[in-house]
Amino acid sequence: xxxxxxxxxxxxxxxxxxxxxxxxxxxxxxxxxxxxxxxxxxxxxxxxxxxxxxxxxxxxxxxxxxxxxxxxxxxxxxxxxxxxxxxxxxxxxxxxxxxxxxxxxxxxxxxxxxxxxxxxxxxxxxxxxxxxxxxxxxxxxxxxxxxxxxxx
Amino acid sequence: xxxxxxxxxxxxxxxxxxxxxxxxxxxxxxxxxxxxxxxxxxxxxxxxxxxxxxxxxxxxxxxxxxxxxxxxxxxxxxxxxxxxxxxxxxxxxxxxxxxxxxxxxxxxxxxxxxxxxxxxxxxxxxxxxxxxxxxxxxxxxxxxxxxxxxxxxxxxxxxxxxxxxxxxxxxxxxxxxxxxxxxxxxxxxxxxxxxxxxxxxxxxxxx
Numbered sequence: 001x002x003x004x005x006x007x008x009x010x011x012x013x014x015x016x017x018x019x020x021x022x023x024x025x026x027x028x029x030x031x032x033x034x035x036x037x038x039x040x041x042x043x044x045x046x047x048x049x050x051x052x053x054x055x056x057x058x059x060x061x062x063x064x065x066x067x068x069x070x071x072x073x074x075x076x077x078x079x080x081x082x083x084x085x086x087x088x089x090x091x092x093x094x095x096x097x098x099x100x101x102x103x104x105x106x107x108x109x110x111x112x113x114x115x116x117x118x119x120x121x122x123x124x125x126x127x128x129x130x131x132x133x134x135x136x137x138x139x140x141x142x143x144x145x146x147x148x149x150x151x152x
Numbered sequence: 153x154x155x156x157x158x159x160x161x162x163x164x165x166x167x168x169x170x171x172x173x174x175x176x177x178x179x180x181x182x183x184x185x186x187x188x189x190x191x192x193x194x195x196x197x198x199x200x201x202x203x204x205x206x207x208x209x210x211x212x213x214x215x216x217x218x219x220x221x222x223x224x225x226x227x228x229x230x231x232x233x234x235x236x237x238x239x240x241x242x243x244x245x246x247x248x249x250x251x252x253x254x255x256x257x258x259x260x261x262x263x264x265x266x267x268x269x270x271x272x273x274x275x276x277x278x279x280x281x282x283x284x285x286x287x288x289x290x291x292x293x294x295x296x297x298x299x300x301x302x303x304x305x306x307x308x309x310x311x312x313x314x315x316x317x318x319x320x321x322x323x324x325x326x327x328x329x330x331x332x333x334x335x336x337x338x339x340x341x342x343x344x345x346x347x348x349x350x351x352x353x354x355x356x357x358x359x
Contacts, residue, residue: 098274104278104300107300
């Protein structure tokens with residue numbers, strides 16, 4: 001019994017090491033597009049920093065890769081989220097959206113932050129610093145509401 | 153040694169969980185695709201049948217106040233969705249969202265003026281996203297998107313016109329005040345369902 005366990009453990013360990021060598025596509029780009037949300041709207045520094053820290057990993061063309069994001073299977077998990085997240089909302093593409101889309105996106109952003117759905121819990125499990133405190137939440141929500149009102 | 157085993161155990165659990173998690177996601181997408189293509193087929197039959205009906209009249213149609221068959225279908229789908237939300241029926245709302253999405257995808261804007269085409273395209277693009285979310289979400293999230301969808305459909309009707317009278321209704325309680333469209337004067341609230349069925353009033357009659 002003990003032996004079997006040990007064999008299984010060793011196989012898993014080898015697998016875990018093995019998958020580190022599977023090539024993956026990084027979501028990285030040096031270009032800061034002119035259509036970017038932060039560039040277009042030029043929010044206060046603290047708001048920019050919060051959005052970059054908590055949202056841009058999955059909702060832009062440029063993910064930050066600290067060491068733990070380079071470890072499998074975390075990279076795969078992230079890759080999957082980036083693909084889905086970017087198709088929902090890509091801050092880098094902001095000014096390409098029609099006013100109607102912008103309005104919808106802002107409303108969704110507000111809902112998601114208010115309901116604490118974003119950033120996702122599976123992500124903040126590792127990225128503790130991405131969690132918004134209550135006051136940070138207020139700052140971001142106020143800002144998003146202001147942008148939304150300016151559309152009308 | 154003991155510690156080593158425990159670590160390995162934890163690693164194993166993590167690995168297995170993550171693997172099964174990603175598998176489940178894949179499967180979900182698969183079945184989703186399957187369903188979509190099925191629905192799509194249905195949609196096509198439907199559409200070709202409808203286009204057929206309209207062949208004879210299509211030339212004179214768009215100048216007058218007559219609503220295109222596409223626009224009529226979208227409003228009908230929206231009403232099915234609204235009724236499902238009134239009835240607190242998450243499943244039905246999901247399938248109504250899917251049907252709506254299919255009909256939005258085949259929405260033909262070519263008969264409208266250039267300016268109208270642009271507006272309609274924006275509307276349809278936006279509405280498609282809401283329909284998609286509604287087709288795969290729990291009911292609270294469906295209602296959030298239904299609010300935005302209602303704005304799209306209202307603006308669409310302003311362009312396409314409507315042959316049946318629509319009532320724009322308004323409930324001040326939901327999310328700082330929210331509107332929706334109904335075929336009936338009587339108020340039945342899609343944002344609250346049975347919880348507050350009668351919240352709201354008729355704001356406008358659209359003919």
